[in-house]
Amino acid sequence: RVQRRAVRFIYDKFKRSNSLSSLMKINQIYLLRERRKKARLKFLYILANDRLSINRHSYLQPATTRQTRHYQPHLLAPYFARTNLFKFSFFPRTISDWNSLPTQLAVFSQFMTS
Template identity: 35%
Template sequence: MLGLVRRNLRGSAHKLREQAYISLVRPHLEYCSVVWNPYTKKSISKVENIQRQAARFVTNNYHRRESVTGMLRDLQWTSLESRRQAASLILMYRIHHHQIAINPDHYLTLMVQSSTRSYHPLKYQAIQSRIQLYRYSFFPRTVNWWNNLPGDVLALPTAEAFKRAVAAHI
């Protein structure tokens, strides 16, 4: 899809290229990303490299010595990995608050009350697994991220407020 956009918008304005990437290419990279979220460094870098190529295309800067990280910062694009993490946390919020037809009681167990500083009534017990395939699936991975969020973020009343707080926290 990025190749199609490159061929057809070669001489167009910067804003048009950026809008084309955000509306045509990025949805392909983020489609069902909550489910297929890659966990190996190799897979993560393959997906991130597409966004890095898009940054070069949008800025029309293909010089080898130019920093793509600087281009991404100038474009104010967050990494696709952090966007996938935020999407997973938002889905977890919706599951927790019964806004989606997934019963959290089937998959999650609330943390047992303790006197440790990490206890919060909205946190879940970590899911242990010996099998790597399950360890990096949605629930075990997202429970770890969920439990690392501050308690005031977990207690936010609306999904929109939670989404903004997660974006600021990640």
């Protein structure tokens, strides 16, 4: 809601008939949840590729799977949560999103520029 109000204010379009969705698409204003997800994935990429002075092995473990036709080397072991409080925290949520990325994107060296 706040984002839609901001778009109305920025473009001075206060009529109900104005399409905010098209304004957002034309001007490449992404939804807040999309920007948050992208920021989480970027941080995980930085952490997974040792670009931080944090011991990544304390937080990230490679997934232990057999090498099959669909094997992806970038997969991380998911955290298992019994409560929603932990399930929707940073690592369980982001690792789930990370593991669902296509292989080309997860190992692409220019991940940070997207």
